[in-house]
Amino acid sequence: MPKVKMPRKSTNIDMTAMCDVAFLLLTFFMLATKFKPDEPVTVVTPSSINTTLLPDSDVLLFTVDKDGRVFFSMDGQPKRRKLIEDLNTQYKLGLDEKEIRNFVVGASVGTPIKDLKTYLSMSEDQRKAGGLDKGIPTDSANNELGAWIQYGIAAQGTNLAKVKYCIKADNETPYPKIKEILETFKSKHIQKLNLVTNLEEPPKGTAAWQELQGTKQH
Amino acid sequence: MAEMDTSSSGGKGKKHGGTKSKKLSTRVDMTPMVDLGFLLITFFMLTTTMSKPKTMDLIMPKDTENEKEQNKVKESTALTILLGKDNRVYYYEGLAQDPNASADPNFFKATSFANTGGIRDEIIRKRDEVARLRNSKGEPEDVVVIIKADDDANYKNFVDILDEMAINRIQRYATVDISEQDKKWIKSTETANGVQ
Numbered sequence: 001m002p003k004v005k006m007p008r009k010s011t012n013i014d015m016t017a018m019c020d021v022a023f024l025l026l027t028f029f030m031l032a033t034k035f036k037p038d039e040p041v042t043v044v045t046p047s048s049i050n051t052t053l054l055p056d057s058d059v060l061l062f063t064v065d066k067d068g069r070v071f072f073s074m075d076g077q078p079k080r081r082k083l084i085e086d087l088n089t090q091y092k093l094g095l096d097e098k099e100i101r102n103f104v105v106g107a108s109v110g111t112p113i114k115d116l117k118t119y120l121s122m123s124e125d126q127r128k129a130g131g132l133d134k135g136i137p138t139d140s141a142n143n144e145l146g147a148w149i150q151y152g153i154a155a156q157g158t159n160l161a162k163v164k165y166c167i168k169a170d171n172e173t174p175y176p177k178i179k180e181i182l183e184t185f186k187s188k189h190i191q192k193l194n195l196v197t198n199l200e201e202p203p204k205g206t207a208a209w210q211e212l213q214g215t216k217q218h
Numbered sequence: 219m220a221e222m223d224t225s226s227s228g229g230k231g232k233k234h235g236g237t238k239s240k241k242l243s244t245r246v247d248m249t250p251m252v253d254l255g256f257l258l259i260t261f262f263m264l265t266t267t268m269s270k271p272k273t274m275d276l277i278m279p280k281d282t283e284n285e286k287e288q289n290k291v292k293e294s295t296a297l298t299i300l301l302g303k304d305n306r307v308y309y310y311e312g313l314a315q316d317p318n319a320s321a322d323p324n325f326f327k328a329t330s331f332a333n334t335g336g337i338r339d340e341i342i343r344k345r346d347e348v349a350r351l352r353n354s355k356g357e358p359e360d361v362v363v364i365i366k367a368d369d370d371a372n373y374k375n376f377v378d379i380l381d382e383m384a385i386n387r388i389q390r391y392a393t394v395d396i397s398e399q400d401k402k403w404i405k406s407t408e409t410a411n412g413v414q
Binding site for chain 2 (some may be wrong): 014015016018019022023025026029030033045046047048049050051052053054064164166168169170171172173174175176178179182185186189191192193194195196197198199202203206207208209211
C-alpha cells in the first residue's frame with residue numbers, strides 16, 4: 001500500500017494580529033470608560049426614559065439602599081474638608097487630622113453623627129464587619145439628613161446655583177423612607193431634586209416615543 | 219506578515235561573501251503579550267462603567283398655607299393613582315371626595331405596570347378624554363394625575379409612575395399623601411382579590 005505522506009505543518013500561530021486586536025480593545029476601554037465610584041452598598045436603580053446626564057461635579061449624592069440606609073457623598077476634596085471641619089466644630093466630635101483625612105479622601109459615609117469618630121477611625125472592611133454602616137438617621141425625632149444637606153450646601157461656597165441634589169435609591173427601597181427624605185429636602189426649601197435612574201427606551205406608540213421618532217427624522 | 223530582512227548583508231559585502239554570520243529569526247513569540255493584553259481588557263471591563271447614570275428631575279411644590287395659592291383640581295379632570303404592595307396599582311377617576319363613591323363596584327379598579335392593558339392605557343384614555351372637555355374659556359382641559367403611594371409601595375413603583383407621566387407627556391401631576399379612605403379601599407380590594 002502506498003503511504004500518503006502528510007506534510008508536517010508547524011503549530012505556531014502568528015499571534016501578532018491577535019495582539020493588535022487585544023490592545024486595540026484595551027485602548028478603547030481605557031478611553032471610553034471611567035472607574036466605578038466607590039459604593040458602600042450595591043444599589044440597583046430603576047429605569048426611566050429620561051436622558052439627562054448626571055453631572056460629574058457639584059453634586060450632593062444621597063444613596064439609599066434597599067433597607068433604607070442613607071449614605072452621603074460629595075465630590076471635591078477641599079469641599080469635603082470644609083464639610084467635615086464644620087461638622088467637627090459644630091458637634092464637638094474631636095476628630096484628629098487622620099480621621100479628617102480619612103473623610104476627605106474617602107467615598108460615602110452613612111452613620112449617625114455621634115458615631116462619626118469611630119466610623120472614620122476604621123477602615124472600610126472594619127466598618128462593614130462592625131456593623132457601623134447604619135445609614136444617616138432620617139426620622140423626624142433625629143433628622144441628621146437635614147444637617148448633612150445644610151453642611152453640604154455650606155461647603156459648596158459660591159456656586160450654589162450649580163449644585164444638584166441627587167437621590168440614588170434602590171428598586172426595593174420602601175416608599176415611606178423616600179417620603180421622609182423628600183420631606184427633609186422640602187423642609188430645607190430645596191424643591192429641585194434629581195433621581196438617578198438607568199436609561200430605557202420609551203415604549204412604542206406612546207407620546208414620548210412619537211416625539212423621539214419626530215426628532216430622529218429631522 | 220511583514221518581516222524585516224535582518225540578515226547581515228549590508229550593501230557591498232554581499233557578493234564577495236565576508237564572514238558568514240548566523241541568521242537569527244526576528245519572530246517574537248507574541249503569546250504572553252496577548253495574554254497580558256486580554257488580562258488588562260478584563261480588568262478595565264470589570265472596574266469601569268460604560269455609561270454615565272441618567273437622572274430624572276423631580277420638582278416638588280412649596281408648602282403653602284395660603285388658600286389662594288393652592289391649586290384646586292376639578293373632579294372631572296382628575297385621575298387618582300394609588301401604589302400598593304407587590305407592584306400593584308389602583309386607580310379611580312376623580313378625587314373621591316364623596317365617601318360613597320365606592321358604592322359603584324366599577325369605581326375603584328386594580329391594574330398593573332404592564333406595557334399593555336396596564337396603568338398606561340388608563341392614563342392615555344383619561345388624557346384623551348379630558349382633552350375633549352372645554353373649560354370656561356373654551357380651551358381644552360388638562361388631565362391632573364394625583365399619585366398616592368401606600369406605605370407598602372417601593373421606590374421602583376414611584377419612579378415608574380413618574381416615568382409614566384414623562385412617557386405620556388402628562389404636564390400636571392402631584393404626589394399626595396395617601397388618605398385613610400384610600401388605604402381602606404386598597405385593603406378591601408386586596409381581600410377581594412385574595413392577596414395576602
